[in-house]
Amino acid sequence: MNIVLASGSPRRYELLKMIGIENFIVIPDTSGEEITPGLPPDEQVKKLANEKARNVSRVCSKDDIIIAADTLVYLDGEPLGKPESRSDAAIMLSRLSNRHHTVYTGVTLLRDGVDITCAEKTKVYFREISPDEISAYIKTDEPMDKAGAYAAQGRGALFIKRIEGDFFNVMGFPLCRLSTMLKDFGVTL
Numbered sequence: 001m002n003i004v005l006a007s008g009s010p011r012r013y014e015l016l017k018m019i020g021i022e023n024f025i026v027i028p029d030t031s032g033e034e035i036t037p038g039l040p041p042d043e044q045v046k047k048l049a050n051e052k053a054r055n056v057s058r059v060c061s062k063d064d065i066i067i068a069a070d071t072l073v074y075l076d077g078e079p080l081g082k083p084e085s086r087s088d089a090a091i092m093l094s095r096l097s098n099r100h101h102t103v104y105t106g107v108t109l110l111r112d113g114v115d116i117t118c119a120e121k122t123k124v125y126f127r128e129i130s131p132d133e134i135s136a137y138i139k140t141d142e143p144m145d146k147a148g149a150y151a152a153q154g155r156g157a158l159f160i161k162r163i164e165g166d167f168f169n170v171m172g173f174p175l176c177r178l179s180t181m182l183k184d185f186g187v188t189l
Helices: 011-016 042-055 086-096 131-139 155-159 167-172 175-184
Strands: 004-007 065-075 078-080 100-109 114-126 162-166
Touching: 004 011, 011 065, 011 167, 042 065, 042 100, 042 167, 065 086, 078 086, 086 131, 100 175, 114 167, 114 175, 131 155, 155 162, 167 175
Parallel strands: 004 065
Antiparallel strands: 065 078, 065 100, 100 114, 114 162
C-alpha cells in the first residue's frame, strides 16, 4: 500500500510532510478541471477532487490510498480559479480588496474504488489593497498559480485582516479534516 498525492502542488506536498506523512508518491492529475455552472461551491470542489482521485487511480494499485484536493475561491457566488495572466490576477485582487470571500477545498481519499469526499470552507477578509501594492505583488509571480491570485502562506498574508475557519484550508489542504479522513482508512498520524 502506498499513499499517493494526486496533486503537483508544492504546498500540499509540504503540508503532508509537515503532518508526518514522509513516504508518499506524487502523481498529479493532468486531465484538467471543468467547473459545472450552477453547482453549489461545496459540491463543485468535492466533484473536482473526486474526479482527480479517480483519474489518478487508473495508474495506481487498488490498495493505494489516493489523496486528491481542489481549492476554489468564491466571491459573490462566482468561482475565482488560478489567474490566466498578470492582468487577470490584478482584476482578481482588485475585486478581493476590502471585502471578504470564501475558500472551499474539496478532499477525496480513494482506495479500491471506495471513497470519502468532503468539503471545507473558510472565510477570508482582505484589507484594502492599493493598485501599487497589487502591481508589486504580481511582480513577485506568487499569485500566478494560486486560486484567487494570492498565497495566504506567502506575501499574500499582508492583505489578510482575518480568517474564520481552517487556515490550512486557505492553503489548499484542510489538515484537521484530512487527518480524520485518513483515520477512516486506517492511517493514524
